Amino acid sequence: xxxxxxxxxxxxxxxxxxxxxxxxxxxxxxxxxxxxxxxxxxxxxxxxxxxxxxxxxxxxxxxxxxxxxxxxxxxxxxxxxxxxxxxxxxxxxxxxxxxxxxxxxxxxxxxxxxxxxxxxxxxxxxxxxxxxxxxxxxxxxxxxxxxxxxxxxxxxxxxxxxxxxxxxxxxxxxxxxxxxxxxxxxxxxxxxxxxxxxxxxxxxxxxxxxxxxxxxxxxxxxxxxxxxxxxxxxxxxxxxxxxxxxxxxxxxxxxxxxxxxxxxxxxxxxxxxxxxxxxxxxxxxxxxxxxxxxxxxxxxxxxxxxxxxxxxxxxxxxxxxxxxxxxxxxxxxxxxxxxxxxxxxxxxxxxxxxxxxxxxxxxxxxxxxxxxxxxxxxxxxxxxxxxxxxxxxxxxxxxxxxxxxxxxxxxxxxxxxxxxxxxxxxxxxxxxxxxxxxxxxxxxxxxxxxxxxxxxxxxxxxxxxxxxxxxxxxxxxxxxxxxxxxxxxxxxxxxxxxxxxxxxxxxxxxxxxxxxxxxxxxxxxxxxxxxxxxxxxxxxxxxxxxxxxxxxxxxxxxxxxxxxxxxxxx
Ligand SMILES: Cc1cc2nc3c(=O)[nH]c(=O)nc-3n(C[C@H](O)[C@H](O)[C@H](O)COP(=O)(O)OP(=O)(O)OC[C@H]3O[C@@H](n4cnc5c(N)ncnc54)[C@H](O)[C@@H]3O)c2cc1C
Numbered sequence: 001x002x003x004x005x006x007x008x009x010x011x012x013x014x015x016x017x018x019x020x021x022x023x024x025x026x027x028x029x030x031x032x033x034x035x036x037x038x039x040x041x042x043x044x045x046x047x048x049x050x051x052x053x054x055x056x057x058x059x060x061x062x063x064x065x066x067x068x069x070x071x072x073x074x075x076x077x078x079x080x081x082x083x084x085x086x087x088x089x090x091x092x093x094x095x096x097x098x099x100x101x102x103x104x105x106x107x108x109x110x111x112x113x114x115x116x117x118x119x120x121x122x123x124x125x126x127x128x129x130x131x132x133x134x135x136x137x138x139x140x141x142x143x144x145x146x147x148x149x150x151x152x153x154x155x156x157x158x159x160x161x162x163x164x165x166x167x168x169x170x171x172x173x174x175x176x177x178x179x180x181x182x183x184x185x186x187x188x189x190x191x192x193x194x195x196x197x198x199x200x201x202x203x204x205x206x207x208x209x210x211x212x213x214x215x216x217x218x219x220x221x222x223x224x225x226x227x228x229x230x231x232x233x234x235x236x237x238x239x240x241x242x243x244x245x246x247x248x249x250x251x252x253x254x255x256x257x258x259x260x261x262x263x264x265x266x267x268x269x270x271x272x273x274x275x276x277x278x279x280x281x282x283x284x285x286x287x288x289x290x291x292x293x294x295x296x297x298x299x300x301x302x303x304x305x306x307x308x309x310x311x312x313x314x315x316x317x318x319x320x321x322x323x324x325x326x327x328x329x330x331x332x333x334x335x336x337x338x339x340x341x342x343x344x345x346x347x348x349x350x351x352x353x354x355x356x357x358x359x360x361x362x363x364x365x366x367x368x369x370x371x372x373x374x375x376x377x378x379x380x381x382x383x384x385x386x387x388x389x390x391x392x393x394x395x396x397x398x399x400x401x402x403x404x405x406x407x408x409x410x411x412x413x414x415x416x417x418x419x420x421x422x423x424x425x426x427x428x429x430x431x432x433x434x435x436x437x438x439x440x441x442x443x444x445x446x447x448x449x450x451x452x453x454x455x456x457x458x459x460x461x462x463x464x465x466x467x468x469x470x471x472x473x474x475x476x477x478x479x480x481x482x483x484x485x486x487x488x489x490x491x492x493x494x495x496x497x498x499x500x501x502x503x504x505x506x507x508x509x510x511x512x513x514x515x516x517x518x519x520x521x522x523x524x525x526x527x528x529x530x531x532x533x534x535x536x537x538x539x540x541x542x543x544x545x546x547x548x549x550x551x552x553x554x555x556x557x558x559x560x561x562x563x564x565x566x567x568x569x570x
Pocket of ligand 1 (some may be wrong): 014015016017018019020057058059063065066067068069070071072073128150151152153191197198199202203204226227228293313314315316327335336337338342347348349350351352558
């Protein structure tokens with residue numbers, strides 16, 4: 001029996017992303033305002049004594065696991081801190097020029113008007129990792145404790161299924177599951193309210209939504225994968241402040257996909273490609289889609305003579321309104337991407353994540369005022385959401401991703417109708433707006449029977465290490481590190497399926513959907529068959545395997561704290 005230290009806090013935030021950092025800072029501000037109102041007799045509640053607030057983060061530092069585009073809509077940041085620029089918020093540049101390209105195989109059609117959801121004039125281009133680092137400093141200045149290298153590994157419940165905290169991961173367990181000399185047991189952090197802001201496909205969020213049935217009557221979650229590189233290009237190739245979004249090449253019309261190119265200071269550009277993880281072709285590879293995107297003449301021209309600096313990949317919650325779990329239960333709230341707050345049509349989730357965190361903070365103030373941390377008080381979070389601008393924004397685009405599941409043309413017609421009617425009308429949408437991605441993936445036979453299988457999809461894709469890169473080279477540029485002497489954090493629940501059914505039915509798609517070359521089928525000379533090999537130390541924590549595996553037998557759990565990619569400044 002392992003003896004564990006206990007740490008008692010009032011509020012525990014899991015994950016130092018924009019949602020939770022904004023939440024923690026807003027909580028501090030709101031408590032001060034609340035106490036001032038009580039002192040002045042403007043509010044008849046009680047004063048809230050100084051709360052112990054903590055944020056745990058699995059990365060080695062705040063920002064290390066944060067990957068985004070990013071064009072930032074500052075609406076929520078402005079509400080949190082009206083003078084964010086004066087306070088040193090590290091925005092890189094202002095968007096001065098927007099364009100939308102439809103890419104054919106070799107050509108491009110530039111839309112004469114940029115579709116309204118993709119208009120970004122006056123917004124900011126930034127490294128979200130840097131913004132989080134800065135927000136983390138602001139939190140620490142406000143007296144909030146941040147614990148990097150502390151992955152939340154398990155939820156702690158009381159006998160009434162009320163969430164009472166989180167157990168952090170153990171350190172120093174060898175790959176054979178035996179504690180090593182440097183073993184440190186994880187800590188039980190107890191809190192009156194736990195806020196899960198783990199981002200897309202959070203591992204604790206997955207546990208809690210299942211155990212407490214928070215997805216009952218909701219549509220299945222759907223996800224995309226964003227694959228990104230940071231490049232330095234020659235002066236004059238691409239203007240600072242320019243933003244381009246693309247549709248078309250290399251995605252086929254049945255696959256959700258689109259690219260972005262953002263011009264930052266000093267000739268640095270953020271370039272990336274998003275592929276819906278609800279694609280039907282089992283042979284598709286989202287990393288390769290991105291590499292192919294860069295070979296398009298209009299894109300390759302921008303990168304000509306440039307140098308790739310950094311790489312990253314991360315999943316994105318794409319389903320929006322209909323796929324949001326219940327946002328609360330006794331002792332717990334769900335914010336940001338963990339609760340599907342992202343606007344898939346604008347590919348923006350930073351502002352909604354931050355605002356959701358701020359609404360959660362206001363709910364928590366109410367909970368301390370009434371000294372009630374059950375659903376009775378925490379349900380006000382959902383009410384606050386329903387009467388906020390996030391609701392208006394997300395409800396208007398509620399069918400966006402679902403309509404893409406019926407193909408690109410359905411999506412374009414639906415989106416047009418939605419825009420013309422202010423989100424009131426959509427074209428025909430079946431009752432189930434969204435189908436989980438892993439259920440949509442066809443077997444090889446199904447795909448070939450229904451489609452003209454594009455077996456040449458990647459035939460012309462050569463990794464020349466100048467414009468295009470193989471996964472291993474890319475992963476090297478993600479700065480990934482994990483202590484290899486630890487148990488794999490990628491649990492395959494039945495490896496027999498990999499060697500048999502999955503090999504026959506899908507040709508082991510994990511080898512393709514993972515953007516970090518974690519999964520490999522390797523010949524085993526003893527058994528005479530190909531078996532799965534998991535290179536877990538390559539993992540960039542994108543969670544794609546947990547999402548896209550057609551048998552749902554891959555379970556992503558947190559590795560030892562501090563392991564993973566290094567996206568600082570990206
Ligand atoms: C490639 C890409 C491009 C994007 N581009 C844009 C854009 O241009 N504009 C925009 O507005 N949005 C964009 N988004 C979306 C945006 O980045 C997210 O909506 C936003 O970051 C969500 O914030 P969050 O705080 O909910 O989660 P995250 O930003 O994902 O942060 C979660 C944090 O929690 C930590 N964590 C997770 N689990 C645990 C655990 N168990 N224990 C401890 N720590 C944990 C993670 O390490 C991470 O630091 C993009 C996303 C991607 C992937």
